[in-house]
Amino acid sequence: AGCNQPSSYPYLRSPPSSFRFYFFMKWALQSPPPASRIFNHNIYILPTQYPMSHRRRGVGAARAGAKAYTKKAEEMNAVSLARAMETVEKLEVKLEGFAKTHKHEIQHDPAFRAKFLEMCAPLGVDPLSAEKGFWGNMLGIGEFYYELSVKVAEVCLASRSRNGGIIRVSEVKDILTQRGTKFKFADSKNKSSYSEEDIVTSVKKLSKLGSGFRTVEVGKSMMIVSVPEELDDDHMKVMDLAEENRCGAYGVVTVKGVTAELGWDHDRAKRALELLLGKGMAWLDAVGAEKYYWFPSLWMQNSNEMVSS
């Protein structure tokens, strides 16, 4: 005989196979819990809420039952989705209100701005788009990042002949600060303040435009690359060495140093260094028979202490 009990625990009995699917569906498609518990992970199984009798039926009846369950499942999903969207919309409204209240901090305080952007991301809100609409008009920080990315690009391009198209984010900030760069955006009579993080964000904007601009980490430094050529792994490892000051002096490497630290053979080391020279990212320093390879992008300007070796 088959088992006919209502069962919250499908593993209690093992019914004959023709009803296995039936019981699985019954268990899987529980009726919806109250709406207030939509994000609640505890879903309670209430046998009395089964829309259909659990008595033994024929196979045809089982199929009809399954269809009803599917329809119910869809209804449930639609309800949960609607509720979820309602919640998100409410959050968006709250976010807009927050932005209005804290407009000044968002526009002028880089740390606050960073946190705010963090809040927006999971909601899919992009206040960075400079377009018309609430975010563009009210906050205008899309404009800010646009302006910043143009200035960052200028600095990178101007320094390319010196450093081969790779430059530290901190150096870009120093140069812009020295220039006393002002931004048209926002009602600021004083200089807008922006952080290295802002610069990185604006480069991300640039890279989305397919400009070849991107950020890359070398050792502990964040750098911006403005040339479209790929920097392969070997190059990056060599630059890491220079940045981490593992070859005698900061920002410089030798073939010997590279082979010692990275375990490469002489040819591989030489090839990587020659390639970096060729790209203009490294400059040669020949002292007698010794050859040193310096990276202008890593070299400190006020390097009186660095130079001793």
Add this chain to the structure above:
Amino acid sequence: MTATIPDSFKFPDFYNFPPFFTIQPVLATREKQLGQWRELILRYHTDLKIKTLVLHECPLWKNPKIERELTGDEIRLVMDDFVTSGHGEWEDPQTRTRCRILWRKPEQLASDIYDWAVSNGYVNSVCTVFELHSGEDVNGMSFQGADEELLRRALGILESQGKCALFRGDTSSEDGIKFF
């Protein structure tokens, strides 16, 4: 005997970058580097008002702070590029040991002089060569204190452009210039 560099002269950052003293093998980088050398040589001689660079006396080729210096061949390369770019002229083209520094290119001086003449109302009137390099009116102008030889070159350019005419004076300093 190399001259000593006065403390007042402010060296550019790249003067302390060791590779600056190795002529770069990669051409694009070398271009940048030679441009830096031209800039340094010109500014050094202009700021300190030194008219002639004597190769073996010039203190720029060596930076003791970072223990780097240019070799003899490298110095020649830098100087040849400097002269080619029009910023200097060999006094002795055969041996090339003394180079006259053109603080400003004659063409640049020419346009500076003419602009000054126009804005100071010298058009259709005369002034002397002396007034050009030492007159009261020329305070701060690029041609103040300039070599007469250099001034003549510039005036020659203006003459060929029809912007002025030269008149003989009692001494060369008193040669007159009429601007049009």
